[in-house]
Amino acid sequence: MKCKFAWSHLDFKPGGYAPCFRFKLRHGHGFGTVPDKPSEVINSDEWIRVREQLQNDEWPEECIDCKIQEDSGMQSYRQRSMDLLVSEPDYTSTHVKITDLQLKLNRACNYSCRHCSVPSNSNFIKLGKQNPEIGNRLWEQHKFDHVIERHKHIDIPTPEVIEDLFVNVLPTVERIEFSGGEPFYHVEMYRFLERMIADPNIDTTKVTLVYNTNMSFTKFKKYDIVDLWKHFKRADVTVSMDGTGSLFNYFRQGGDYQNVIDNMHDILSRTDKIEKLLLVCTTTAYHAFYMNEIAHDLFHLKQDLERHYGIEVKYRPTFVHWPEGLDVANLAEETKINMLKNLDKNKFTEEFEKRLKGPRTLPEETFKDIVMLQDQLYNRDASELAPRIFDYVY
């Protein structure tokens, strides 16, 4: 079995380095972690063992997600990895070089989204300290580490790790993916690009940059990302569009839907480095009440951006399974039946329909309690911003 991730990629996962973001790192694993040197760990015994197993058509135990997907006839991350835009690796060799790098240089984000948690956004820690009772109830009753620290978080690269990347990895890297937190909010990301541009051993014109962003900035402090991108091959951007209009503003504390749209127009009017834009709606029980509106607005946004800028724009949902109370499958049965009755059928809502009809993982719905706790936390309810949710909960 070939897997382009296992032969090309290094990921900074919570708990250590990994060949992809779905790879299951066990406690005490041997795949290395900060401050080990990425250029050395990539060809250590454990990494080689994974490649050897795949060469022998055996599933490494850490690749269980891909196995499950392929066993159930779905397309796996392994299969999708073949579309990764980096050179074809030599699958007959178990020694590789990193051509695809995923980096998280900071965990801070300027938004506070209702499905997010401390491992992905360090700013929640402060909110949890200010509201310990709500933080604890979300954790104890819903197993939701929304604002309290309970799981391993991402190790931020140390100066030694960054040095190793610059000397031994970046001269041959072809693609770098920045995520976070919010990468446009990280001064470290801009400095990293500046250092790459200044380094005579790195040909930035051969490097594609990839971003997962909330698109709430196009300029940050003294930096304009468009100026830095001029030195790189291209920028592939995924924008989180978790909802639409005032639902978006309610769900993403600190977020402003119109500002995000304006920023997309701003950035696309000033750079030709973005050839493809992906709009992703991370879908929770909150969004389930407005799926038709979200599908409608994203469709028109896609058309508008394509017409104006001649680029390819795609949009799709992904689904939250954790905490289980926010999974659409765990809404009350009667509510799900009504949602299905009123659902407009199209490509965007197709997966949502499957998820709604899928098996529940909680016997009872717990969504209402989560909403009430989060409304208290943010001192904001949905009465004006998303009245269908308010009517359902209160």
Ligand code: SF4
């Ligand atoms: S087989 Fe799947 S889980 Fe394993 S490294 Fe490849 S993409 Fe990741």
